[in-house]
Amino acid sequence: xxxxxxxxxxxxxxxxxxxxxxxxxxxxxxxxxxxxxxxxxxxxxxxxxxxxxxxxxxxxxxxxxxxxxxxxxxxxxxxxxxxxxxxxxxxxxxxxxxxxxxxxxxxxxxxxxxxxxxxxxxxxxxxxxxxxxxxxxxxxxxxxxxxxxxxxxxxxxxxxxxxxxxxxxxxxxxxxxxxxxxxxxxxxxxxxxxxxxxxxxxxxxxxxxxxxxxxxxxxxxxxxxxxxxxxxxxxxxxxxxxxxxxxxxxxxxxxxxxxxxxxxxxxxxxxxxxxxxxxxxxxxxxxxxxxxxxxxxxxxxxxxxxxxxxxxxxxxxxxxxxxxxxxxxxxxxxxxxxxxxxxxxxxxxxxxxxxxxxxxxxxxxxxxxxxxxxxxxxxxxxxxxxxxxxxxxxxxxxxxxxxxxxxxxxxxxxxxxxxxxxxxxxxxxxxxxxxxxxxxxxxxxxxxxxxxxxxxxxxxxxxxxxxxxxxxxxxxxxxxxxxxxxxxxxxxxxxxxxxxxxxxxxxxxxxxxxxxxxxxxxxxxxxxxxxxxxxxxxxxxxxxxxxxxxxxxxxxxxxxxxxxxxxxxx
Numbered sequence: 001x002x003x004x005x006x007x008x009x010x011x012x013x014x015x016x017x018x019x020x021x022x023x024x025x026x027x028x029x030x031x032x033x034x035x036x037x038x039x040x041x042x043x044x045x046x047x048x049x050x051x052x053x054x055x056x057x058x059x060x061x062x063x064x065x066x067x068x069x070x071x072x073x074x075x076x077x078x079x080x081x082x083x084x085x086x087x088x089x090x091x092x093x094x095x096x097x098x099x100x101x102x103x104x105x106x107x108x109x110x111x112x113x114x115x116x117x118x119x120x121x122x123x124x125x126x127x128x129x130x131x132x133x134x135x136x137x138x139x140x141x142x143x144x145x146x147x148x149x150x151x152x153x154x155x156x157x158x159x160x161x162x163x164x165x166x167x168x169x170x171x172x173x174x175x176x177x178x179x180x181x182x183x184x185x186x187x188x189x190x191x192x193x194x195x196x197x198x199x200x201x202x203x204x205x206x207x208x209x210x211x212x213x214x215x216x217x218x219x220x221x222x223x224x225x226x227x228x229x230x231x232x233x234x235x236x237x238x239x240x241x242x243x244x245x246x247x248x249x250x251x252x253x254x255x256x257x258x259x260x261x262x263x264x265x266x267x268x269x270x271x272x273x274x275x276x277x278x279x280x281x282x283x284x285x286x287x288x289x290x291x292x293x294x295x296x297x298x299x300x301x302x303x304x305x306x307x308x309x310x311x312x313x314x315x316x317x318x319x320x321x322x323x324x325x326x327x328x329x330x331x332x333x334x335x336x337x338x339x340x341x342x343x344x345x346x347x348x349x350x351x352x353x354x355x356x357x358x359x360x361x362x363x364x365x366x367x368x369x370x371x372x373x374x375x376x377x378x379x380x381x382x383x384x385x386x387x388x389x390x391x392x393x394x395x396x397x398x399x400x401x402x403x404x405x406x407x408x409x410x411x412x413x414x415x416x417x418x419x420x421x422x423x424x425x426x427x428x429x430x431x432x433x434x435x436x437x438x439x440x441x442x443x444x445x446x447x448x449x450x451x452x453x454x455x456x457x458x459x460x461x462x463x464x465x466x467x468x469x470x471x472x473x474x475x476x477x478x479x480x481x482x483x484x485x486x487x488x489x490x491x492x493x494x495x496x497x498x499x500x501x502x503x504x505x506x507x508x509x510x511x512x513x514x515x516x517x518x519x520x521x522x523x524x525x526x527x528x529x530x531x532x533x534x535x536x537x538x539x540x541x542x543x544x545x546x547x548x549x550x551x552x553x554x555x556x557x558x559x560x561x562x563x564x565x566x567x568x569x570x
Contacts, residue, residue, distance in 0.1 A: 024377035024411060025103040026365065031057035032094045033115070036082045044433065044454040048393070048400040050079045054097065054110075061099055061108045064405035066389055068333075070114035070359065072222070072233045073166040075333075077393065077402075081115070084162060091226075100365060102377050102409040109409040111380040112363060117163075117224045124238075127217045134182050135229075136213065144221060144230045146172055146182065152349045153210070154182040163224045163233050168350045169357045171234045174211060176280035176317065177253030178242035179351055180235070181210035188212075190348050201241040204280075207248045208347045213237070244280040249344040249354035251280035252337055258362045260325040261379060268366035268376040270325035275308065275358075277337070279317040285309040285340045288321055290332045291357070292384060295403060296419030296461070298391035302336060333385035334359050380410045387414045401459070420461030420507075427457040430504040432516035440521040441491055447520055449487040451502040460485065464505045470517065472498035491520070495527035 034055040039062075041050035051065035068075040085092040096119055101110040125138035134154035136144045149158045152167035165171045170179040181191035195209045196202075204211065218239040223232035244250050255278070260271030275288055286309075289302035308321040336357045343354035366376045380386050389403035404414035421427070431454045441447060449467055453460065467487040469479065479489045487500075498520040505513035 024409075026101075026375050026378045027103055027108060028098075028100050028365070029056055029059060029061070030096065030098045030119075033085070033092065033097045034094075036085045038079060038082055041079065044452075044456070047456060048077050048079055049402050050077075051406070052078060052082060054099075056097055056099065059108055061101065061110050062407065063110050063113065064407055064409070066402045066405055067110065067113060068390055068393070068402065070112070071162050071164075072116055073171050074162060074164050075359075075390075075393075076162050078113075081162075100363065100378055102380070104407070104409060104411075107407075109407055111378060111383070111386060111405065111409040121222055123219075123221050123223075123230065125219060125221075127213060127215050127219065129215060130182055130213060132182075132184050134184075136182060136219075138219070142228065142230050144223065144232050144235075146235065147223065147231045147233050150349075152351075153180070155184050157231060160224065160226070160231060163231065165233045165235075168352075170351055172232075173235070173251075173253060174237045174240040174242040175253070176242050176278055177251035177356070178204060178280060179210045179251075179346070180237055180240075181212055183212050200239050201243070203243045203245055204248070207244060207251075207344055207353045210346075211240075211242055242280055246281065246283060246341070248281075249342055250284040250339045251353060252284075252286065252339060252356040253278040254337060254356050254358045256362070257335060257358045257360050258364060259331060259360050260364045261331065261366060261382065262325045262328055263366040263376055263379050264328065265366060265376040267368060267370045267373050269369040270366050271364035272325055273323040275306070275321045275335070275337070277308075277319055277356075279310060279319060279339075281341070282310055282317050284317070284319075286319065286337050287340060289336050289338065290330075291334045291336055292332055293388070293391050295388040295391050295417045296401065296459075298393075303332075305335070308337070329382065331360075331363075331383050331385075333390070378409070380405075380408070381412070381414075388417065400456070418461045419459045421459055424458060424462050424506055428455050429512050430458055430463055430506060430514045431455045432502050432504045432514045434502055434516050434518045438519045438521070440523065443491050443493045443495070443522055443524045445491045445522075447489050447491050449500055449502070449518065449520075451485045451487075451504070451516070453485075453504050453514075458506065462507050464507055466503045466505075468501045468503065470499040470501050472496055474498070491522045493524065495522060495524045497521045 036052065036054050038050050038052040049066045051063050051067055054061050054063055063078050067078045069078055069081050084090050096116050098114045098119065099110045100112040101108060125141040127136055128139040129137040132155065134145050134157060138144060145157050146153045147160060147164050148154045148156050149161045149164055150167050153165065153172045172180050174180055183191045191210050191212045193212055195204060195206055196212050196214065217237045219235055220238055221232045221235045223230040256274060256276040258274045260273050262270055287304060288306040288308060290305050292301045292303050306321045306323060308319040310317050310319055334357050336355060339354040343352050345352055365378050368375045386405050391401060393402045401419055403416035408414055433452050433454050435450050451465060453463055465483060465485050467482040474489060479487060481487045499517055501515055501517045503513055503515045
């Protein structure tokens with residue numbers, strides 16, 4: 001245990017007590033993105049899950065490692081956002097970002113991070129003309145296109161995939177949630193005219209096919225302005241009602257997914273949770289599940305949280321599920337709404353009729369309900385996708401496992417799950433590394449041996465770590481955690497040198513191994529009169545009311561206090 005020394009007007013004292021819990025202060029910031037940087041993202045650490053900082057409204061905000069940035073219809077690793085921001089002509093400087101986080105040790109640390117051109121941007125207009133290349137001319141308005149990198153809804157658009165439309169959980173839809181499309185030709189089999197009967201209120205002939213737009217359709221659309229065009233990630237055809245019969249799977253539209261976050265703070269007010277949407281079948285019902293993600297495999301498990309049906313007498317087939325934030329809950333990044341009438345796979349794309357995977361559209365954090373008190377911190381420890389991680393993120397290179405946010409915007413840093421893979425035959429050999437390479441410390445210090453495997457393809461869960469004392473003598477049991485990446489011991493009161501080897505092997509193999517050595521030099525005052533301890537100031541407090549007090553907390557590198565001179569202060 002480190003020795004902490006508190007300095008006050010009444011004198012000095014030595015204490016082994018744990019330091020006080022770090023106070024967390026909440027923050028929410030919306031503004032233009034001014035700058036981005038990556039932190040510790042070179043060499044072996046140059047992975048897809050790197051963190052860094054952003055500058056917004058004069059604030060520098062730490063973006064933790066493993067952060068996924070929420071675009072309107074996609075989640076993107078922060079590292080990829082940085083690369084796009086720094087690409088000439090990207091236009092990402094000045095985009096609107098929304099950050100929720102906590103201030104911890106005077107550092108703003110992000111928990112939730114979303115980005116858009118304008119979060120409340122909305123447009124409306126009727127279709128004047130359609131082109132087979134995907135262009136949609138709005139009457140007395142702009143030309144728009146669907147941001148459609150996989151060409152599901154149109155001829156395709158690939159220039160800005162981060163602002164994509166969602167082509168698995170459709171964001172290009174009729175009022176009821178049926179997927180719409182721009183025909184690529186008069187005989188487009190993926191967007192057949194036969195699936196658009198006469199009129200604007202009809203039963204769909206084939207739920208496995210998309211429904212084509214037509215001139216006169218009245219659109220509500222959102223997107224990003226690029227040149228003279230608006231590249232859309234969301235379109236709703238407000239005046240087209242596509243219905244399904246009881247023998248068909250029901251389309252599901254989700255309008256809002258709002259979660260009021262619970263806290264146990266008695267001085268906080270909490271909002272309720274509301275999921276709102278529409279069905280294409282007036283008799284449809286649905287179940288709502290949280291999607292819990294395995295942090296190692298990415299496998300999703302459905303956890304039932306509620307049920308929904310059409311509200312009595314609502315001719316729009318509107319459904320609503322509401323829950324009060326009265327009990328502790330674990331939140332997830334995405335929820336799935338599944339029709340109880342079954343699901344149907346569409347032809348030629350990844351859309352499944354009868355279900356909809358929906359990220360949370362708005363998190364409502366706890367608010368203080370007693371004026372004059374400190375605001376309650378944001379309880380990110382209740383967000384499973386931040387505490388455990390998103391797992392192997394397919395959009396990252398090369399399938400990096402995204403673990404807990406690090407640093408975490410809460411009081412305690414979560415411990416990452418140690419993952420393993422089923423077959424390591426083609427993943428190469430472990431590569432041992434020790435940081436720092438060698439150390440010179442004073443007697444009584446806590447010596448930490450920090451090793452790692454720099455072959456990112458081999459997870460620690462498939463490896464065996466062994467620290468061995470090669471030269472020098474230690475009493476049995478002094479070396480702690482010798483079979484983990486981080487071993488430690490307290491340096492004895494003698495000037496000497498130790499050599500340790502770190503051996504890393506693939507589990508079950510005696511040949512797929514790699515070894516690295518390190519030298520630890522221990523000095524004493526007798527062996528080196530100039531040797532000094534390292535003093536680190538950990539906190540400073542000043543409270544003044546006329547006479548006032550001042551206190552400083554700092555720690556020493558040494559565990560043994562033979563070298564600590566303690567004086568009384570007057």
